[in-house]
Amino acid sequence: MIIRFLTFCSFCCALLLSGCIQEQKSFTFDNACIVISSDPTSSVRLAATELQYFIHKTTGFCPEIISELPSEKTRAIFVGKSAYTEKMKYPDRPFEEQEYLIDITSGHIVLIGQDEDYQSDAERNKGRDNNGLSPEKDRLVLNYAAATGDSSVKDVMFALPSIYDAQGTCYAVYDFIERFLGVRFFGPHPENVFIPAAKKIKIDRQQIRRTPAIKHRHTTYTFDWPLIKDQYIGASVEMQQLFLRRLRIGGRKWASNHAFTGYQARFLQTHPEYFAKGRGGGASERQFCYTNTGFIRQVAQDAINYFKGGGTIAEQVALGDYFAVVPLDNASWCTCNACQQELALDKENIVGEHFNCGTATHYMWNFINNVAREVKKEVPDKKIAALAYHVYAYLPKDVELEDNISVAPCLHPRNYWAPGMERNEMSFYKAWIEESKKSGRDIYLWNYLCFPTERGLVTDFHVFPGFNIHKTSEQLRMYASDQVKGIFLCGTGEQLDFYITMKLMDDPSLDTDVLLDDFFTNYFGSAASAMKQFYLKIESVYSDPKNYPEEIQTKDAQYHQTEELAWKYLGTKEVMDELGEYIADARKTASNEIEKSRVESWVKGIWEYMMEGYHAYNQK
Structure with missing residues (x-):
């Protein structure tokens, strides 16, 4: 794939747009180009590069990235602020924090958002976050070929925007890529990314203007933890960093x-x-x-x-x-x-x-x-x-x-299989929410997605996985309704839980079961049914208080998973036998190499880890 910045004789943008193919009601990518400023920000550069890459991957057509339009009539995708968007009066009113606009007509598309950072350099660069990083240190130079695992990308290197830099244009482009190209960022490794087969895409006229619901979205980076690293198929640091931008990690400082x-x-x-x-x-x-x-x-x-x-x-x-x-x-x-x-x-x-x-x-x-x-x-x-x-x-x-x-x-929403913990934490959470409504106080959250995996690491046993995306979704919708300003995730959680958590932080109106179906269908293909049953069985066992000792169901106390809870009460022989059947079925039904590889990433990352924990406990 070739990424070039071309300069042509400029001409009146209004004349060009008036001459666009009027008989069409939809936008197609045929002969389209991507137009950006001659001096793009790192956010716009990333956005344009990602847009070009995924248009090429989904349609087979590779639009050039240019800073001035050619003289002939051309379909254009305007990415970020430029002289052209100013002439067309985009946006028609100032953007709010992290807000972005997708405007689609038959002749052009505008993808633009709040990219201005109004803080001083001192405020923007001299702080440090919960991971010990400053925004300044977070602007990494990315080798795009290495990050995408695509050798056809030649000599493309640029600085990523910090996750805390204003990057509404990036948000607009990623929304567009997911919504209209059907791409899914299920993980950092290229095999984690779902890209539909090449096809001709027509996009009806429409306008979308929105902003992420939760303004601060960040996490500790636990990509190398058990139950996570193998699902991400050995993704490199560059792949991980690009993945974080694709999921809209960051936001408000x-x-x-x-x-x-x-x-x-x-x-x-x-x-x-x-x-x-x-x-x-x-x-x-x-x-x-x-x-x-x-x-x-x-x-x-x-x-x-x-x-x-x-x-x-x-x-x-x-x-x-x-x-x-x-x-x-x-x-x-x-x-x-x-x-x-x-x-x-x-x-x-x-x-x-x-x-x-x-x-x-x-x-x-x-x-x-x-x-x-x-x-x-x-x-x-x-x-x-x-x-x-x-x-x-x-x-x-x-x-x-x-x-x-x-x-x-x-x-600790992943520990709400202990009803007393949920009652206690919801009581003081609601008290703070009510106080904030009266005082106007900013409320953020620190959520522990590290459990139970961290407990296993600290006390040296293999945990029964803490899948509980339905409970997590319920909590996230409550947080958004309560106007929580941001959430810091202590631990990313496993592949599916992390992905849906980030989708709901952006848009809590999304249906969790629709997101689940979308994940399993697109990620595992022919093996989708068996892998979904595998996940839902683990979730149902882990999340249900009835599967735990009576004391946990009745006592007001904090609990964490122990080896005994994991393999005496949760991962019983009956449960493990049923899970094993789902895995065997998935391996048998996976119909091509990518489906087989993705199934094996869960076999190695989850099922073999569970089997080791089960046998270690039962041999004692």
Whole structure:
């Protein structure tokens, strides 16, 4: 495939468009070209390259990418802002955050979106997200041939936009590719991408203008975990990074995570009074005195310095308008009188034996409030990003929180096979949602898609897979309805769960069962029925509380999967025998090499992993 930028004699765009083939009611790609600015942004360059590639793959026709239209009458696909789109008055009104437009006529298509980043370079580049990356470091140079696994692509290298760069035009192009070309980005490896057979495509006149429902969409990168890596068929880092853009990962700049690790080296010698009295430990262990006024002022000043362009230091977490204020990940609190008096207020503020509770609610939210109040004096339009997590998960009902605090409840939707966990977490989640409606507070979420796989990695056993896309879908639609601003996924989850999760973050009105049918039909072809039954059987067993011991069904406590739960209660002989039959059927019915390869990626990535766990447990 050839990608070229051509310069022709320019002429009046209005004359060209008026002369387009008027008798046609639909747009076809015959002799069409892709038109971009002569100085395209990285977002537009990526969008145009991807559009050209997939038009070529689906139709056999490869449109040239040009910056000036030829003199003869030509169908044109305008990608991103250019002199032509300005002359045609696209858009007719300013774009909102991440908004984009798809406008299709018989003679031209316009794919354009909100690509302007209105933040300063200091704010855009000098923060770091929950993975420790800054947007600046996220603009990787991509070898497009390597990322697509297509040797016909020659000498095409360019910088990817950061996932946090405004890239509405990319969103428009990816929507177009999926909606009208039928391409599906089921994973990062070329074999994970479904591309329909070459055909002549006609697209009726229409206009689509929309924006993703959830504005922040990000995740920890767990592509090399069990139950994930083999489904992605050994995808390279370049393939993974392109995949993230295709799924619209990123969006609004927000980050919140434990943020005081670097304070140990900064202040242990000069300000020992900042540290928790009666406690020890290393940089990620020793807590601080969260009632100490000097420490409060220091944290506030660090936030102010960041917002004024100073960047983050000492492993702080911040992006855009948000600076994280979250304590270290333990409850070894300071033993000074002031701290202990505040902690005493919440001694009984816990339901059952839940991890997420409120036994440090007043203590921690008063600290966060004090920092936010100091920050507000100098930068009132910026936000302190806090987590509602562990012993400070519950809303402090008698504390009036500053309006420059954003809150992210931390939820375990993949563990809601324990009904008590779901009741507890939905209770404090709803409390925060109701408070946000009254105060106008930004609500984000931290969702754990890492379980149960992470539990298996930590405690060294093979888990029964945590497939539960129907429950996840139910939650995502609730989040969107509650106007949650963003979701950080702690762990990507397996191939299908991650794919549908990202589709629903973009558009929660999509039907989960339609997405499931689309995945299995297009991905596995002749083996679709057997593979779908395989997935749904695992999901039904994993998600149903009735398959767990009675204590789990009735007790108010946090639970995680154990080896005994996995292979005594879930992966029983009867269940494994049934799953084995589905796998045997899929292997038999897969009708071509790509279907067989995709089936084998699930055999190796899921079924063989499960069999190893089942036999290891039963041999003990």
